[in-house]
Amino acid sequence: MMRKFTNLQTDLLRTFVTVVDLRNYTETGNILGRTQPAISLQIKRLEEVVGAKLLKHEGKQVELTPDGQTLLGYAREMLRLNDRAVANLQQAAFLGTLRIGLPVDYSIEYFQSAIAKFSHENPAVLLDIRCYRSRELLAALHVDDLDMTIAITDEMPAPHVSIYWSERPVWVCARDHKIDPDQPLKVIAHPDGCFYRKRMIDALDTEGRDWRVSFESLGVAALQKAVLDGMGVTALTKKTLLPGMRVLSASDGFPKLSKIHIGLFYKHIKMSDAALKLIEQITEDVSSFRLPTHARAR
Structure with a gap:
């Protein structure tokens, strides 16, 4: 028996993605040149086509359902390919x-x-x-x-x-750096608000280990140099490791960091x-x- 395919219309997907981005049906209508009831009908039509509820209302906010979240990435990619194909065929500048x-x-x-x-x-x-x-x-x-x-x-x-991926940072220090277990750990970090810093501090606090920030900078190059100069330890992704650095593991007393x-x-x-x-x-x-x-x- 031949499989029956369901086609997702790009105009319905564009309405869906725009509603998600703007979180508002009226603003979506203004952008796309349609009335608010027309936008609602398009979302309802898309939900009928896919057989799932895509959006829900929490007060005045429009939120994605789990099925809506599943569709969103595919919808963005389909629209990107559609718009790039049209641009190429029209030889857009x-x-x-x-x-x-x-x-x-x-x-x-x-x-x-x-x-x-x-x-x-x-x-x-x-x-x-x-x-x-x-x-x-x-x-x-x-x-x-x-x-x-x-x-x-x-x-x-x-x-x-649009696309995303995950990486697990690793603890690093200079190759010959000596860590004194009787002193607070010297940490090299970006300023407060950095995701790497939060992961290091959370891991150390969970272990009950004393620490202090010995070097702080916005730029990753400055942190890398501080590590190579032996000013302490930090967290880096494997792509930002440099020659002369040593990765620290659980056997060195450093817990695994969150991705x-x-x-x-x-x-x-x-x-x-x-x-x-x-x-x-x-x-x-x-x-x-x-x-x-x-x-x-x-």
Whole structure:
């Protein structure tokens, strides 16, 4: 017996994603040029097609159901492919300015290189690249001060995430660094609000171990140098380890750290042709960069 396939219409998916991004039916209608009742009917139609409740109302807020969360990642990807196909067929010019966020607390060098490659291949696109902590980058995206960002967050899936993956930081020190068990552990860290710092402190506090911050900096390069200079221990991902560093494990008295979650975030309704092309390139590049624990937003 031939399998019956269900087709998801892109106009219904676009309405769904826009409602999720804006959390408001009326604003979605204004953006898409439809009335609020028409938006409600489209969401109802999509729910009928997939056979599941996708959105729920909590007071004035629109929230995703578990089934809605599952569909969201696929919907973003389908719309991205649709819009890129149309742009290519129409030979759209990749013009304009892209405001991109990169986190200082992750492998910024890799993504900076990917974006530089895009810039060389698309000289007509102006790039505005900002490097901050992940919290500030996500806040800037929320108020439309950024078009897209790579960022770390505590939980996944998260609002506006397109793709994401997880990595477990490791404890590191200089190769010949000696740790005095009778003294508080010297910790090298980003300032308060950093996900790495929180994981280190939570792990040490759980173990009941004394510690103090001996070196603090926003930039990962400064932390790496402080480690190599023997100023203490820190947490890094394996991609940011440097020659001369030693990984510390449970046998050294260092508990396993919780994973961090990294994602590519953007609001689909704000995407220009240039942004869609860069997102496509980053999505392809990430497949060779991420760990096998990658998951698509659901």
